[in-house]
Amino acid sequence: MSEALHVSGTVQHRAPQQMHRTRSQRAASPALPGAQVRREFVHRPLVDDILVTGWRRVDDLHFSVAAQWPQEHGYFTPDHSRPPLILTGETIRQAGLLLSHTELGVPVGHHFILGDLTFTTDAQHLETASGPTPLTIDVTCSKIRMRAGTLISGRFDMTIRGAGRIVATGHSHVTVTSPAVYGRIRGERLTARRALGPLPTSVPPRLTGSATERDVLLSPTDRPDRWLLRVATGHAAVVNPANDHVPGMVLLDAAQQAAHALTAPGPFVPYSFGTEFHRYAEHGTPCVIEARQVPSALPCTTTVQVTGVQDGESVFVSTLTALDARD
Template structure:
């Protein structure tokens, strides 16, 4: 008989990802969050584990991609909405504005997968008839006990019936997919800080201050599930890539963004990502469609001090 010794084994030491439904992902591999604790006064602790290498949010100059932090915050929104604020599955969470800032010196990739702690404080929590309507979520991230970054998101919860009224005849992902624009030719991956062509979300252009948005509806990360408009993470990635494309020799890391979402970006008409300098390391980036500004962002870029042993991270190709 096979005997397995379990004396003294603590089941609480086991770790796993949270259910993918709680973070609005279909692929288990894309779930970054591993657990959460809700405290009093709208305070929460969320735990995440970051892989040393991710196929899309891959490390640069031996530092984690700031967008990996952004995606962790993005996953925290539905996680806490469902578990702490009673939002039913099937509702829609809509971003109004989002900002983040990271500290490059605290983002070095360790020798093993990184355990990240997100301290979350929710403010201006609004309800109507007992149902959650909107809030502002402040997040502070720590990696190995060191403060790594902060983020603030203002977002709203919309029931399916209200969302259908807001979207009109554009709320069917299948119909949107059937009329989506074909993909225009991509910029070189190295020009936007990537190494794989299918991760490029900007189209090739003769200009250095404007590119067409590329929305690949088959992308396994950005389009993990069917949607009826360009998802927020695609738009934020387009902002990041535009900063790299505009200053290919000067941009090291996009260490901060302050973004306002004004309109949905539709998938059946061209959208343009436009860049203008703000002075110093700052950029003003907008995403425009049909002569309307859909998103406006102020971006900060930084060239971090190089870390030793650069051979640990693949070079751009």
């Protein structure tokens, strides 16, 4: 298969014997943005939510992905002066999904279990970036496990560049299951769906860094450092209303909002965000979100740890670090 940028409708999965190439065949060509990526490759139902625009193989374990951050987007960029942290996480998520489906043999319809998602941004470069922002993502795959030519699990390390400068680095680790295996894992919860009905009271949007009340994922409790997860019907982070559990991106956004609420009214603009996922967040059961300030590893920074707990068991743990405000 050609090393040129793949576009929608032209992808065929590479057979195992096609994974090995000569040195000349692996010669890199520029990864240019602008091609259309199929929605099912990034698990996003809306074209406007697709951030990755193309990809190419460098060698068996290295790839180049093109992406573009939108100048205006109702969910991803509520603050037009700086791409929010959640945008970086979603970019890493989409790049990993894209390569899994197009280069690592994962059929559309298989399920991805996200083990962790960690990334660090360059605050100075993000502040000066204006959109639409074309990006190139260098991806290195490791800890790859394949079965019959299909990815079973692996780690994706990514370096995101814009205008030749590194704007973010990060990694994710995923496990992939077939629909049959996923059905056995989920059991009777496979048919669970979010119940429709009145939403609980929201935390004021200004405290969570949200653009509107609809974007707020936290409902207040009797403690200023504890909230209940709330998800509005059709919220962009939900991705698909047919999900049998609360998606990981919802939990990431809830963690970001909790860190903002804990440190309010002072500014908290995190540049580092790491999350470990321990179990699914289920529909129909309260998910308690707690935040606390913890010691920072670096001077002049503030670190907040956010946890999600459901039925007494840990769902996720996120750690966010921000530079302290300058006097």
